[in-house]
Amino acid sequence: MTTNTSPPRLLVLGGGTAGTMVANKVHKVLPDWDVTLVDRDDVHDYQPGYLFMPFGMNTPAQVRRSKRQFIDPATRIVTGEVDRVDADGRRVVLEDGTVLDYDYLVIASGTTPRPDQTPGMLGEEWHRSVNEFYTFEGSLALRDNLVAFEGGRLVVHITELPFKCPVAPLEFTFLADDWLRQHGLRERTELVFVTPLDGAFTKPVASRELGHALEERDVTVETDFMVESVDQEARVLRSYDEREVPYDLLVTVPLNMGADFVERSGLGDELNYVTVDKHTCQYLPQGDRHPHPEIFALGDAANLPTSKAGSVAHFSVEVFIDNLVELAHGRPMTHSFDGHANCFVESGHGKALLLDFNYETEPLTGTFPVPGVGPLRLLKESRFNHLSKLAFRHIYWNALLPGRPLGLKPQMSMAGKHPEGPPAAVSASMREE
């Protein structure tokens, strides 16, 4: 516990997008606080770049930096693996035995692809004919495997939801279509999109628009496909309902899970995401677990019912910081996160779409951020959207991580958007055989 003379101690687990932003912003608004950040390494990747590396649109050097260079030097940085959070004792134990006490804890340990969780996914062919683009190594290997690809069945596959950046597999498909055309391989390639969802995307209007985009590009879509195993020898995906999808080159999105220490600490759900209040990101105990109002989870580590995406980390961190200042002054939290996510969707041919949505409102068509003007167009392809997405890497390194204001409000706005009526009845979708 703190005494009257020592400043409050904030401990941040994880130095990715959310953790770095928290550390930097806390120093600006609560300069006397004692901030410690724990991470296992000093590598900070611009993860949206993983999508571009396979197509040579970003170089490895453009996406990789040192973590420390972005973290306010007033932060104490500890390198180590977290063993567990002792929530009752308000301390974190590292695997090397180091004990770190805290007054407030922020868990920002993200989400990780877990190919080990699907039988047959890992093995001899991992990062050869079975690929992923959610790690630096996987994205690089995929770049080389695409260069060696001579046509056949290129299958883009999603294992299960939720996963990081839910539009990325669609973007990969669009970019692959474009890349294959440029390399004279599109005629010789069957491009297949395999998803556990019943459409291209989760939200109806976006699913319709993106579904059209797949159709236009002659992409075969296999829906409601829950993978049971990968057979690397036969080169097929098998589903629980005994369908088979053959591939020559598989690009899968493995099951995503939160950090194992979250499970060991008894703070997580069945996928090791910290259970939180969706408006404050404050720990919300499940079942008979004890409340710990001093624990928060931000970014992908939390079980927020919205996209696991950098924009969500960014907007929710801003709300958290405003609330933390109130807590620091002994007042109740009054700021509420609305689930706002804002995602560019690369569609190939030098264009991109923009999605903007929150817990209550699905992505709609319209203009952003200035109503009726844009310059960005929502849910429609444009060159400007694509250039903005490419430019965002610089904004990320130079403004977002250091905690400089971007001029975007965390709350979603309806201005400039075109709401639609209720979607057409699709009840038949469940009864079909």
Added chain:
Amino acid sequence: MPTTTISGRTLEVNEEGFLVHPEDWTEDLGVELARLIGIEMTEAHWEPIRFLRTDHAAMGETPTLRRVSTQTGIDVKTLFGLFPKKPAKKMAYVAGLPKPKGCV
């Protein structure tokens, strides 16, 4: 919101036919909802459906397929056998609950 009549009761449903008010649900209604999608309820079907009802009441949301499987110990393959093709959606429908979110 559209309504539908099942077993003489008028019920509010969404565009996909899911009950709007989980509190409208009874086990008898569950049997009828199952029949509408071609499922004859057996004790094996009831085990996950009862879990869905309890878990929704405790957590405020419909559990995902993974959660149903890890919490009840019924493997995913078995759930696919009981509620063919779309077990998560079909179980939620029979249990009178909204589709599981997991979908964002």
